[in-house]
Amino acid sequence: MSKVCEWCGSAKIKKMDKTVYWELPDGTRAVEIKETPSIQCLDCQMIYQEEALIKQIEDQLFLVNTKNLPKVFTYKKLMAEERMLKRNYFDFSDLEGY
């Protein structure tokens, strides 16, 4: 994680978990992601998620079957969701009787 606030450059930042609202990649609905690793700046009071984490969430939402996602879930739950390519692979294996 970066050592200074992305907004004001202050070094007085700390990690925290925050609930964030996210629009699904297909734009059909918004979901609530709880306990998302975030950074709080004690100087400017900004609370934000790092770019790398935002990309991670967006990649994951793109790869999992969002129809199976409830409206509210935690960041850990989202990251534990099976990605569709993997699930298809296992479905295929099942057909072959493994």
Ligand SMILES: [Zn+2]
């Ligand atoms: Zn700041």
